[in-house]
Amino acid sequence: MNAAADPALLARAAALKMLGAALSGRGGLDEALSAGPGGRLTPVDRAFARALVMATLRRLGPIDRALDPRLKREPPGQIRDLLRLGLAQIYYLDVPDFAAVDTTVAQAPERLRGLVNAVLRGQLRDGPPPDDPEHLAPAWLFARWRAAWGEANACAIAAQIAQEPAADLTPRRALDPAIVAELEAQALPGGSLRTRKRGDIAAWPGFTTGDWWVQDAAAALPARLLAVEPNESVLDMCAAPGGKTFQLAAAGAVVTALDRSASRLRRVDDGLKRLGLTAEVLTADAADWGDERQFDAVLLDAPCSATGTFRRHPDVLWNARPGDIAALAAVQSALLAAAARRVKPGGRLVYSVCSLEPEEGEAQARGFLAAHPAFILEPMSPGKAGAPAASLAPDGWLRILPHHAEGGLDGFFIARFRRVND
Numbered sequence: 001m002n003a004a005a006d007p008a009l010l011a012r013a014a015a016l017k018m019l020g021a022a023l024s025g026r027g028g029l030d031e032a033l034s035a036g037p038g039g040r041l042t043p044v045d046r047a048f049a050r051a052l053v054m055a056t057l058r059r060l061g062p063i064d065r066a067l068d069p070r071l072k073r074e075p076p077g078q079i080r081d082l083l084r085l086g087l088a089q090i091y092y093l094d095v096p097d098f099a100a101v102d103t104t105v106a107q108a109p110e111r112l113r114g115l116v117n118a119v120l121r122g123q124l125r126d127g128p129p130p131d132d133p134e135h136l137a138p139a140w141l142f143a144r145w146r147a148a149w150g151e152a153n154a155c156a157i158a159a160q161i162a163q164e165p166a167a168d169l170t171p172r173r174a175l176d177p178a179i180v181a182e183l184e185a186q187a188l189p190g191g192s193l194r195t196r197k198r199g200d201i202a203a204w205p206g207f208t209t210g211d212w213w214v215q216d217a218a219a220a221l222p223a224r225l226l227a228v229e230p231n232e233s234v235l236d237m238c239a240a241p242g243g244k245t246f247q248l249a250a251a252g253a254v255v256t257a258l259d260r261s262a263s264r265l266r267r268v269d270d271g272l273k274r275l276g277l278t279a280e281v282l283t284a285d286a287a288d289w290g291d292e293r294q295f296d297a298v299l300l301d302a303p304c305s306a307t308g309t310f311r312r313h314p315d316v317l318w319n320a321r322p323g324d325i326a327a328l329a330a331v332q333s334a335l336l337a338a339a340a341r342r343v344k345p346g347g348r349l350v351y352s353v354c355s356l357e358p359e360e361g362e363a364q365a366r367g368f369l370a371a372h373p374a375f376i377l378e379p380m381s382p383g384k385a386g387a388p389a390a391s392l393a394p395d396g397w398l399r400i401l402p403h404h405a406e407g408g409l410d411g412f413f414i415a416r417f418r419r420v421n422d
């Protein structure tokens with residue numbers, strides 16, 4: 001078969017490229033899908049390639065556990081990825097076994113087709129690998145979660161990896177019920193909307209009219225908990241791609257949005273334009289911003305390992321390395337110290353990370369309070385903002401684990417401080 005001529009092979013070739021990009025930490029799944037073979041796909045084949053890669057990443061642990069005993073040594077080139085995609089089609093997508101095997105074998109180099117065929121056919125006889133939670137995550141991350149949150153929570157977190165999440169939307173203002181109905185959306189506590197709709201979101205009702213933006217229900221909490229009033233000055237220190245900036249601007253605050261990435265800030269500008277909102281958008285390193293202004297409220301949604309975002313980005317789990325967490329914790333401490341200098345006396349600071357690792361959350365909050373006696377922790381009362389009750393930690397911050405709400409939500413740490421002295 002010729003990949004150039006056969007749409008089924010073209011879609012699988014695009015998936016192979018995308019999986020390689022995802023697992024080598026180059027990210028940008030959609031960019032990988034648009035480049036090379038993916039650029040020639042029909043929308044239906046494109047959606048198939050994407051679904052195949054996501055299904056593979058969500059079950060990468062079990063798939064590799066099934067493959068390993070069948071591979072005497074590591075196969076060359078992209079053969080492991082090819083086999084992973086083949087097994088994902090057999091077990092997790094609605095692809096007939098013969099089509100999954102034939103298209104996978106056809107993509108292998110001639111000399112390795114026997115191996116690929118034997119592995120897949122052998123696996124067909126064995127049936128799907130079990131979805132044991134401790135095998136859905138990389139072993140080192142599962143061990144961390146077990147040490148930090150206990151066995152039952154670690155299993156419940158990991159079980160979410162295999163689940164396909166719904167899309168959460170944040171409405172710009174109270175939404176027309178007709179749009180809610182068309183979105184087939186369910187209202188979540190706090191005001192987010194959840195829909196099982198799929199496909200091109202730009203074609204969903206209310207997108208072009210700027211009625212909502214896509215934002216996980218947990219990601220909507222930090223800005224809500226900052227509780228800004230109209231005309232308050234607010235600094236969003238790490239703003240791109242902009243979900244929290246949009247919330248703050250929609251609440252009527254006068255927002256300054258910083259990010260050190262000019263390319264990511266373009267998404268903030270585009271979003272503000274679509275939503276009819278305004279903010280001052282500046283490219284700057286927040287740790288070293290040459291501007292002396294102080295603000296009524298500051299949001300630091302810091303760069304982090306993002307292990308809490310695995311429901312939509314399962315590749316983060318497989319790209320994270322143990323050393324990253326300590327390195328990111330040092331960046332977060334420096335950014336928190338910079339954030340403290342920006343808060344007016346009496347003002348508030350919310351710190352958040354979409355990480356499940358205590359070094360990036362609890363340890364940062366404790367370290368910040370110890371180093372900044374002018375600040376106190378303002379305990380959360382999660383009900384109003386819509387945070388799950390299970391997420392309220394005895395210390396007064398939120399530790400949101402992905403199984404804390406029905407249908408799941410991103411893992412987050414959120415703490416709120418107030419500057420009580422000059």
Ligand SMILES: C[S@@+](CC[C@H](N)C(=O)[O-])C[C@H]1O[C@@H](n2cnc3c(N)ncnc32)[C@H](O)[C@@H]1O
Nearest residue numbers: 238239240241242243244259260261285286301
């Ligand atoms: C977790 S993301 C922020 C997400 C954003 N708050 C939102 O809701 O869409 C972290 C951001 O921090 C930015 N960043 C990392 N280091 C930074 C620094 N020193 N100064 C400013 N921005 C930084 C990254 O470019 C990235 O966009």
